[in-house]
Amino acid sequence: MDAISKPSKDEYRQLIVACANDYTQARTEHRKQRILSSLDQLESFAARYDELADSYSLETLGTHTHCGNAAKDDLVDLYDTKFVPEGRPGRETYMSIRQSAPKNRCPLCSQLPVSTVDHYLPKSKYPAMAVYPRNLVPSCVRCNGYKLAKSDELTLHPYYDNIENIRWLKCVLIDGEAISVEFDVWENVVPASLRQRMASHLKNVGVGELYQVSALSHLADTRHRLCEIGNAGGAAAVHAHLLEELNSRRSYRLNSWGTALYTALCTADWFIQGGYARIEHD
Numbered sequence: 001m002d003a004i005s006k007p008s009k010d011e012y013r014q015l016i017v018a019c020a021n022d023y024t025q026a027r028t029e030h031r032k033q034r035i036l037s038s039l040d041q042l043e044s045f046a047a048r049y050d051e052l053a054d055s056y057s058l059e060t061l062g063t064h065t066h067c068g069n070a071a072k073d074d075l076v077d078l079y080d081t082k083f084v085p086e087g088r089p090g091r092e093t094y095m096s097i098r099q100s101a102p103k104n105r106c107p108l109c110s111q112l113p114v115s116t117v118d119h120y121l122p123k124s125k126y127p128a129m130a131v132y133p134r135n136l137v138p139s140c141v142r143c144n145g146y147k148l149a150k151s152d153e154l155t156l157h158p159y160y161d162n163i164e165n166i167r168w169l170k171c172v173l174i175d176g177e178a179i180s181v182e183f184d185v186w187e188n189v190v191p192a193s194l195r196q197r198m199a200s201h202l203k204n205v206g207v208g209e210l211y212q213v214s215a216l217s218h219l220a221d222t223r224h225r226l227c228e229i230g231n232a233g234g235a236a237a238v239h240a241h242l243l244e245e246l247n248s249r250r251s252y253r254l255n256s257w258g259t260a261l262y263t264a265l266c267t268a269d270w271f272i273q274g275g276y277a278r279i280e281h282d
């Protein structure tokens with residue numbers, strides 16, 4: 001996961017007002033009034049969200065079907081028809097969130113291009129957060145789809161989880177008939193609630209699976225080179241090469257799949273002593 005800058009919350013009230021005022025037809029007048037009469041509740045819900053997210057306890061924020069007079073359908077419709085579509089009052093905020101990830105890289109998986117916006121807390125269960133900018137995270141379509149389909153367990157939050165200096169992503173090498181890898185969370189990460197969200201991120205955003213595919217492809221790509229280095233200089237040369245690769249990756253990102261993979265390879269004697277020749281390269 002990549003930590004990215006939070007969007008501003010200063011214009012939140014004005015944003016809701018502008019979106020709600022875009023309901024101009026008689027049949028939507030009640031919807032507009034229900035939303036406009038709930039501004040204080042929507043704002044205080046957002047303040048509570050910030051407070052809990054800052055203290056890693058968003059799981060205590062209850063699900064709901066209303067916020068003030070506004071019902072779930074009102075707030076979901078506000079997002080779908082007044083926030084996202086081109087030409088509507090929320091579009092500028094929507095696009096600025098969508099374009100906020102450095103290098104256009106999805107902050108959830110750190111792999112694929114951003115192509116949508118993900119509700120960190122789903123709007124179906126937390127409709128009060130449907131258009132709150134700090135609940136909206138740029139995302140690739142894969143991560144967004146996984147989160148929609150999976151469980152309610154909370155995942156990592158790119159705006160609030162400052163975890164880039166904590167080593168948390170662990171790669172486990174599996175020395176079977178064919179070499180395989182799995183991604184997990186280091187056991188020493190605290191608090192436990194953060195460790196659980198990291199594990200949920202790997203599972204419920206599909207990130208562990210994505211890293212596994214990338215790491216196995218990389219191993220297949222690098223097998224020939226490792227065999228050449230081993231034939232020329234033995235296990236010591238292989239170890240030195242793996243360390244160089246690790247240092248280069250770790251200096252860039254502590255929790256990339258590459259850093260985790262090379263951390264595991266550098267400490268696996270069986271791999272360094274010739275196990276690399278068993279990497280599958282079909």
Ligand SMILES: [Zn+2]
Nearest residue numbers: 106109140143
């Ligand atoms: Zn992604």
